Structure formats: C-alpha cells, structure tokens
Amino acid sequence: MMKHWRTLQPDNQLVQSLSAKLPCHPVTASVLINRGITSTRAAGAYLRSSLNQLKTPFGIKDIDTAVQRIGQAIDSREKIRIFGDYDVDGVTATLVLYEFLTSCGAEVAYTIPHRLNEGYGLQPLHIHRFTASDRPDLLITADCGTGSIEAVREANRSGIEVIVTDHHSLSGPLPDAVAVVNPKRPDCNAGFEQLAGVGVALSLVICLRKHLRDGGFWRSRPQPNLRELCDLVALGTLADGVPLTGDNRVLVRTGLEVIRNGKNRAGLSTLIDRCKCKPDDIGTEEIAYRLIPRLNAAGRMDSASLAAALLTTSDLEEAARMADVLEALNERRRQVEGEILRECRAHLLADPANLQKSALVLSRKNWHGGVLGIVAARLAERHHRPVVLISVQQGLGTGSGRSIDGIDITGCLAAxxxxxxxxxxxxxxxxxxxxxxxxxxxxxxxxxQVLSLTTDVESAPEVIIDCELALSDISDALIDEIESLEPYGAGNPNPLFRANDLQVRQSQIVGGAHRRMLLCHSGGTRQRSIGAIQFNVDPDKSLPDAFDRVAFRLQWNRWNGRKVAQLVIEEAVSLQEASQR
Known part of the structure; x- marks a missing residue:
C-alpha cells in the first residue's frame, strides 16, 4: 500500500530559540518541539525526568480499600496468592507485587496460568484448584481480573477474598471483589488510564508502602527502595506498548537507569549477555527487540513461569540454564510465526478480494495460539487495517486482534x-x-463495525517525518543528543528523518533478510558515506541501487565495545518507484 509522507514544520524562530537556550542542535530542538516541548523548562523536565515527577496515585478508585485489606493480611499473617497474566506485562506486575510483599515478610506466593492449557485470566477452575490445595485467604490479580465475574463470584463462595489490579478496558459490570484497582473503570477520574498492568501494580505498592509507614511498620525492618523495582516496570511497560508519555516515560527512563548501572538481577544480566548486549548499552530498542521477545517466548510457547523464575533467581548457573531454554523457545516462536505469516499471505494472494474489506478476519484449524498476536500485528501494519486471527479447536475459536491508530479494536468487538x-x-x-x-x-x-469508523482514518498510512537531514549534517554530537531523548515508544516515537537522492555504494544481505548498505548522496565520490540497515527485505527480488528518498532513524550501532553511526531505514522509495508515481 502506498504511504503518504508528511514532514512536520515546526516554527523556525522557536527552533532557533530553543536550540540556543538549551543549547542543542537545531535538529534536536525540532524533535522536541514536534513533541509539544517548546520551553527550556519543559525540555529540562523531559531530559532530566525522575521519580519525583510521578503523579501521586492515591486517587485511583478503590486503591485505598485494597491497601487497607493487604495491610491487614500482612499483619495477620494471612496467606496471599498473586495471580498474574502470562505476557511480560503480567509477569512483571506479578513480580512487583510479589517482591514487595516478600520484603514485608508476608506469606505470599504467585501463580501464572499456562496460555494454551488454561487461557487468559482468572477463571473458576483456578479457584477450585486453590480451594483444593494451599487455599489463600486473599487473592490479588496482576494485569487481569476485570472481566473475571464468575471467578470472583466462585472465590467469594469459597471464602477467598479478591483484589483486582488491572488496566484492561471494561466490557461489562465490575466483579464483586473487595477492590477493583483499574484506572480505566468509568468511575475513576484519577488520570492513570495510560498505565500498563505493571504500572498499576507499582501504584498499589507506592500506596501500600506509605500506609505501612504511617502505621510504623518500617521501624522494625528496612523500607524497600521502590526504584529497584523499576527494571521490572520498564520491561512490562515497554512490552505492553502503552504510550511512553507522562508517568510511563518517567518509569521506563528510571528502569533503564537501573538496568544500565550493571547491578542487575542474575537472570536479567544473563539474558542481556545472551542478547550480545552490555548493560550500559541497553535502550528501548534493545529491550523491545531482544529482551522482551525472549521473555515473552516463555508464555507464547510454554509456560510464563519460566520468565518469572529467570527474573527472580539469584543463581547464575540456574539463570544460564533458563536463558538457554528461553533462547530455544524464542527460536521456535520465530519458526511458527513465520509459518503462520506465510500461510496468511498465501491466502490473501489467492483471494485478493479480502484486501477490499475494512478488516481482516482469518481463521484456521489448530494454529498456534501463542503467536497469533504477533502475526496479526504484522498484517495490520502491512495492510493498514485491523486484523483478527483465530485458531479453531474442537468447535471453539480463540484468537488475537491488532488494530491501527484511530480504530478501537476492543470497542469494535463490543459491538x-x-x-x-x-x-x-x-x-x-x-x-x-x-x-x-x-x-x-x-x-x-x-x-x-470497522467500516463505520474508517471515515475518521486516513485511507493510506502516513510516514511522519520530524525533519529533513542531509548525511553531511549528521555528527556524533547529534546522535548523542537524539539518544538522550530516550525512552522512545508509543506516543513518543523515535525521531524519523528524511534524506533525498541517495546512492547505494555497498550492499550485502545479512541475517537472511536484512540489507546492510553504505549510502551517500548522489553527486560525486567526495560525498560523505554512512552505514545503513534495512530490515525484512526480500533478498530474491532485485534491490535498488539508488533511492529517491528514505525515512530513517539515527542511532549508534554498538558491537564489541565499538560504536559507529547507523541509519535504520524504516521506509524507502527507489528512483524507479518515484518515476512511476
């Protein structure tokens, strides 16, 4: 699908003023202004964000009730069970609660269900298991539970009290729990709707720590430093794809600092090493594309309890063993994902009428449910429309859907x-x-339903460019400044630049489907050349030796202690394509 390129046009006087006052490169000033940061004060807060900037979460609906009940359970030595989701957000939310409650001396354990064998969320079958063996007095959900009406009802009948912590959209009435801590509930106006599940868990911990402090609890034991939990919060927040603005940006930035200080959990350090990274080089891209896929592979292909065990172990040998298992699971995930993606593409090629529809809903017998969300996301991005993929087994279909900006897929499902x-x-x-x-x-x-909403959505996806940037204007200082604006993610995208009229001086395929190039502007051999990488090209097709324009991200390519400037090509239009338009 042809994409529309749009270059943002920040006010030039404002760019020059901000550039002079910070001071910084005019390109960096343009990036900041494009994100609504127009003053030196706002820029300072953005560049030097800290936990002190977090909003106080005490106004979240039911959080005070939850804190009172958990405090009572700690004091009375009641059995507490945390029940989490099987993705990285759910695993880290579970561990934030578990580690804090453990530091309080609470009698606490956790359960993470098996995606394929048990399905999503707290269910009556889980209550029956808890009742039959090691029955808890208090059950706390992590990143799930808002829709678990029947399970909470069964827990109440069994004498198990439930506190829900979640961030998923509501599709019906609230469960009859002691407390439902979900910033998205309609009667909550605290302004925390953008938090991931792990962010909600941390908010509960912040309030619980203060409640215990007010009661003198920390006089007899050290008060936990919640900053040390922010590595988990960063992993879960980035994995869930929530907007990296406001509190989420502060939490992820702090988590990155915790990871980079080198004093990591044994499991996280081992995983970083397996990814051929160094702690001080870890950024949002390394977490999103190296660490998170491996952690998520546990829940997608086997049991997410493996990821939780890796993140909590202090035994380096055990961590190495578990990291090896995750590596193998992730490789299997790639294979299964590729098989399903090829099957979907073949289906669309054989029946192109599907691409005339407002949405894609594809189903097959016995697709692997653990990877459907990833494949749906790839198809949604490629075809710019919502996609739902469904695996059918014994008459029941279970699946995952992904959407595009402007279309609320959960709202469409509600209809x-x-x-x-x-x-x-x-x-x-x-x-x-x-x-x-x-x-x-x-x-x-x-x-x-999707068709009724598409009038509000651009018919062709946009490529939004921060500014044009000639290769000759790229400097080490500029790359350092661009990196200082991290963390990047949803709602705070990695800056995208445009360069025109480029020639490919060198080219090779690496990793099977990635093109590594040396690029320069047309116009002579004295033009500056810079390395570039373009992911997921088709090596069997004729690849262009010249581009009319490219959209790229600018970064350091770090490897074996060295770093070199690199363009990451996100979009490209060859000279031939441009001449045909």
Whole structure:
C-alpha cells in the first residue's frame, strides 16, 4: 500500500530559540518541539525526568480499600496468592507485587496460568484448584481480573477474598471483589488510564508502602527502595506498548537507569549477555527487540513461569540454564510465526478480494495460539487495517486482534458481542473467543463495525517525518543528543528523518533478510558515506541501487565495545518507484 509522507514544520524562530537556550542542535530542538516541548523548562523536565515527577496515585478508585485489606493480611499473617497474566506485562506486575510483599515478610506466593492449557485470566477452575490445595485467604490479580465475574463470584463462595489490579478496558459490570484497582473503570477520574498492568501494580505498592509507614511498620525492618523495582516496570511497560508519555516515560527512563548501572538481577544480566548486549548499552530498542521477545517466548510457547523464575533467581548457573531454554523457545516462536505469516499471505494472494474489506478476519484449524498476536500485528501494519486471527479447536475459536491508530479494536468487538463467547483488551490489541459456527456472523459484524469508523482514518498510512537531514549534517554530537531523548515508544516515537537522492555504494544481505548498505548522496565520490540497515527485505527480488528518498532513524550501532553511526531505514522509495508515481 502506498504511504503518504508528511514532514512536520515546526516554527523556525522557536527552533532557533530553543536550540540556543538549551543549547542543542537545531535538529534536536525540532524533535522536541514536534513533541509539544517548546520551553527550556519543559525540555529540562523531559531530559532530566525522575521519580519525583510521578503523579501521586492515591486517587485511583478503590486503591485505598485494597491497601487497607493487604495491610491487614500482612499483619495477620494471612496467606496471599498473586495471580498474574502470562505476557511480560503480567509477569512483571506479578513480580512487583510479589517482591514487595516478600520484603514485608508476608506469606505470599504467585501463580501464572499456562496460555494454551488454561487461557487468559482468572477463571473458576483456578479457584477450585486453590480451594483444593494451599487455599489463600486473599487473592490479588496482576494485569487481569476485570472481566473475571464468575471467578470472583466462585472465590467469594469459597471464602477467598479478591483484589483486582488491572488496566484492561471494561466490557461489562465490575466483579464483586473487595477492590477493583483499574484506572480505566468509568468511575475513576484519577488520570492513570495510560498505565500498563505493571504500572498499576507499582501504584498499589507506592500506596501500600506509605500506609505501612504511617502505621510504623518500617521501624522494625528496612523500607524497600521502590526504584529497584523499576527494571521490572520498564520491561512490562515497554512490552505492553502503552504510550511512553507522562508517568510511563518517567518509569521506563528510571528502569533503564537501573538496568544500565550493571547491578542487575542474575537472570536479567544473563539474558542481556545472551542478547550480545552490555548493560550500559541497553535502550528501548534493545529491550523491545531482544529482551522482551525472549521473555515473552516463555508464555507464547510454554509456560510464563519460566520468565518469572529467570527474573527472580539469584543463581547464575540456574539463570544460564533458563536463558538457554528461553533462547530455544524464542527460536521456535520465530519458526511458527513465520509459518503462520506465510500461510496468511498465501491466502490473501489467492483471494485478493479480502484486501477490499475494512478488516481482516482469518481463521484456521489448530494454529498456534501463542503467536497469533504477533502475526496479526504484522498484517495490520502491512495492510493498514485491523486484523483478527483465530485458531479453531474442537468447535471453539480463540484468537488475537491488532488494530491501527484511530480504530478501537476492543470497542469494535463490543459491538459484535452477541456473536462472541468473550473478549477483552485495549484500543490497539485484544483477545477473542468465538464458537466456530458463529465465525461467519462475527466476521461480517466486525467488518461492518470497522467500516463505520474508517471515515475518521486516513485511507493510506502516513510516514511522519520530524525533519529533513542531509548525511553531511549528521555528527556524533547529534546522535548523542537524539539518544538522550530516550525512552522512545508509543506516543513518543523515535525521531524519523528524511534524506533525498541517495546512492547505494555497498550492499550485502545479512541475517537472511536484512540489507546492510553504505549510502551517500548522489553527486560525486567526495560525498560523505554512512552505514545503513534495512530490515525484512526480500533478498530474491532485485534491490535498488539508488533511492529517491528514505525515512530513517539515527542511532549508534554498538558491537564489541565499538560504536559507529547507523541509519535504520524504516521506509524507502527507489528512483524507479518515484518515476512511476
């Protein structure tokens, strides 16, 4: 699909003023202004963010009730069980609660369900298991539970009190729990809707620590430094793809500092080493594309308890063993993901009429449910429309959906609820359950609902450029400044620059499908050359030796203690393509 390129145009006087006052490169000033940061004070807060800038979470609905009940459980030595989700956000949310409660001397354990064998969320079957063996007095959910009406009802019947901590959108009434700590509930106006599940867990811990302090609890034991939990918070927040603005940006930036100081958990240090990284080189990209896929592979392909065990072990030998298992699971994940992606593409090629529809809903028997969300995300990005992939087994379909900016996929599923057995998620990602005999009705209703919303969405995706940047204007100082603006992510994108009229001086395929190049501007051999990488090209096709324009990110390429400037090509238009438009 042809994309529309749009270059932002910040006010030049404002750029020059901010550049002079900070001081910084005009390109850096342009990037800041494009993100709404127009004063030196705002820029200072952005560049030097700290935990002191966090909003106080005491106004989140039900958090005071939750704190009182957990404090009572700690004092009375009641059994506490944490029940988490199986993705990285859920695992880290579970561990934030578990590690803090352990430091309080609480009698606490955790459970993370098996994605394929048990499915998402707290269910009555889990309550039955808890009742039969090691029954807790208090059950606390992490990154799940808002939709667990029946499970909470069963817990109440069994004499187990439940506190829900979650951040998923609501699709019905709240469960009858002691407390439902979810900033997205309609009667909560505290302004924490953007938090990931791990952010909600940390908010609860912040309030609980103060509650215990007010009661004199810390007079007899050291008060935990919550900054030390921010490595977990950074992992979960980045994994969940929530906007990296406000509190989320502060939490991730602090977490990166914790990781970079080199005094990491044994498991995290081992995993970083397996990824051929050094702690002081870890940024959002390394976490998003190296650490998180390996941690998520546990829940996608086997049990997420492996990821939790890796992040909590202090035994380096045990950490090495678990990291090896994660590496093997991640490799298997890649293979299965590639197989399903190729099958989807073949289906669309054989029946191109699907691409005339507002949304893609594809289903197959016995697809591996652990990777459907990843494949759906790739297809949604490629075809610029919501995608739902469903695996059918024994008459029941379970699947994952991903959306595009401007279309709330969970809202669309809500409009199709009469055809579904269940659903839940966020604006951009959701899970769904549907009976096989209702697939046709669901597909039709979902496409119709998405179509009703597409008038508010650009027909072609945009490539939004921060500014044009000639290769000759790239300097070490500029790359350092661009890196200082991290963390990047949803809502705070990595700056994208545009360079025109480029020639490929050298080219080779690496890693099977990635093109490494040496680029320079056309116009002679004296032009500056700079290394570039373009991911996921088709090596079997003829690759261009000249570009009309490229959109790229600018970074240091670090390897074996060295670093060199590198362009990461996100979009490119060859001279031939430009001449045909």
């Amino acid at each position: 199709c609820a009469q055809h579904l057995e269940g659903y839940g998620g966020h604006a951009m990602a959701a899970g769904v359950r549907v009976m096989e005999n209702n697939l046709g009705k669901f597909r039709e209703a979902f496409e119709k």
